[in-house]
Amino acid sequence: MKPSTVWMKALQAGALAVAVFISVGASDAGSRYNDLNHKLMCTCGCAEILGECNHVGCTSSTAELSELRAAINAGQTDQEIFAAFQAKYGAVVLAAPTTKGFDLVAWIAPFAVFAAALLGTVLLVRRWASLSIGKTQAALADPANEDPAERERREKIRRETGIDGGF
């Protein structure tokens, strides 16, 4: 068996094992209370996540948590709960922007900037690489640029250390 085939098989086996473990982990829907109270804000002005507001007797968080529990017990969906909270307390009650309207920009912009920067960097490096190859070929074509002693020294070091470079 070729080494590359062995690598592919090992990779496939690893991926399969991961998939199996992940599937095993899937379970029934449980309490959403904790998840949802971490997606809402306390409105008392403490600027804390609803589920993490630790002010004893905080009227805002106590009321909000009661409303949340009641909404879950009433069988409302997440979206219905968020909409109700937003209607009552304003958009600031949601711990993160929605994915509608102008709020969507908040989610898209970071990834769009990252993708654009990544693409730009890759293109730039490729362009530089092609320029460097041209320069290197021109330099190699000129015997005056060759330094046999230097080349020999580099080769010796590479052989003996196996270290390719450093900071």
Added chain:
Amino acid sequence: MAAFGSFALLIALALAAYNLLAGALALRLLATGQPARISPERLADTARRAGIAGFVAISMAAFALVWSVFTNDFSITYIMEHSNRALPGAYKFSALWSGQEGSLLLWAWLLGIYSFVLRLTHKTDVTLYAYAGTIMAGIQVFFLAVLCFAAPPFALMTGQIPDDGNGLNPLLQYPEMVIHPPMLYLGYVGFSVPFAFALGALMMRYPGEKWIKVTRVWTMVTWLFLTAGIFLGMHWAYAVLGWGGYWGWDPVENASFMPWLTGTAFLHSVMMQEKKGMMKSWNVWLIFSTFLLTLLGTLLTRAGLVSSVHAFAQSSIGTWFVAFMCIVLAVCIFTYILQHSHLKSEHHLESLVSRESSFLFNNLVLLTACFVILWGTLFPILSEYVVGNKVTMGAPWYNRVAIPIGLFLLFLTGVGPLLPWRSASLKSIKRNFILPVIALWVTVLVCLAAGDLPWKDGAFDYGNFFALVAFSLSAAVTTAILSEFLRGAGVISRQTGRNLLSATWLLTRRNTRRYGGYIIHIGVVIVVIGLAGSAFNRNVESEMALHDKLTIGPYTLECTGATQDSNDNYNSDFAVLDVSKNGKSQFQMTPEKRTYLASGQPQTMVAIHSTPEWDLYVVYEGTNPDTGRPIIKAFLNPLVGWIWAGLAVLVWGTLIALVPSLTPSTAALRVPAKSAPIEPALKGGIL
């Protein structure tokens, strides 16, 4: 003392202004060669001496404020608002930075210290230091002008002078608050130095990369202070705010994190300039941006543009900062346009898969992370402006957007050191990556087997998924770094006959910058492991009567008492909890709730029992007014201790990187007499 302090500030302002004007004139005369009645060299030296004298004046002003705090001089408004008679001595120092005026004075004083050291070491390169010193004087003029005219720390009370002050904000009455702000400010202010050198070098078309070597130590020390300041802030938030976490993506936290990100990018990319003469414009703009971000952070939190849970020093000095930032930006752009031809790269990247390329991608990711945080901080303002609707950018948004970027950065931390300069062959990639890849997959399987499943209650769980990726990447990065150490140490061991540990130490000493950098990366990995542990946090809250029990994880907390105490500064209620683990009695915890007498404000004092596995974190939330029983909230936070341990490793790595490498002559002295001579490559591995 108020008059003395105010007068000292005015003198400092006058001296800084003279330093700026005389320095600028002298440099202009030197650059153009115009004849003048006084020689430019002498004029520049008077400017330098004025800068030194200015530092003495600012120190006097700072001393005057501290003296006023300790002598309870409540005729000064600032002292009345931020101190009181019963405040313990250590916290009286904290009063210096607990308010707007005091923290600006601290900023100006620290800037004075940096400038003082810079001016004392001017013989390293007289002209470059004269440029840098003049630019520092310009920054100093701004802060002193704000102190003299917009936020005077020695403003006097009107009407009757009260007998006692309002006291220090209870949140700040915690030991770390004595060192966290100065550390953070040393970091913020310190970036003025590399900024001044970069701008000065550009103005004078400084030949070569020497200015980067000159500023390397400044930048690293500054970066270290900022890093330590951020972590101390995290620990303070963890121990004081009582919500069980240490990072809430608050605008104040974000303000300190943004310059850290660009500063980190700068520390990486300057290596490209030093080694290859590349990315010169990029580096100049990185340090310009870092300095501007320190100002922006201050503007955001001081001007009240964004709300924050711990902005202790808000006021209306925003206009001053906006104006100064515009001036700085205009000077940077103007200088760059005028001198950018001086910044042409000597080389270009040769391959997409190379060490240089990894540095570039590292910079890209760090700057994207900085953009994300800036975007998250400013989006509520933007949203209100565009659609008239203010939104919250809380932890769920940052966790979803910033964590993937952070994990990609962690991936690059592992990949970068394994790639050679210029270009990598497929053979070397296979050879270097095989162990890290194995470590990654083994960790994935172990984590899944241990129950870190990306599904919870039938739904995809981002927290668990990110933790799984973080643990796996951490294993891969650690393996990559350790294999780098072992490879180099193995060669030295073979050459010198030393054991592997001794060879590793010698290897590190021979290239402190490289291996110190690797140790920093290991510190980052340890921190990431600690952060990933937060995916498994759990908590339980209960009202506890005497001998009631509360169980969390393997711990059982039994309430054995609830009592009260008081002193001149505060009254406190605390619960006494006996903690047993798996049925065996272990230790006692006393979470506390204080009410400060001067301000009447309550404050929690969390009880934390820390182990490498997890922290048992107990909060006394108060007393139920109906039953009179204490309400206790207990958290079990896995791996938090790793975050603080990671900081220690990070500091250690930075200190090693700051130590000069052994020179060939001193290295030779450390080789056993009978051993063979060492090849040049082993002295640093730079090919």
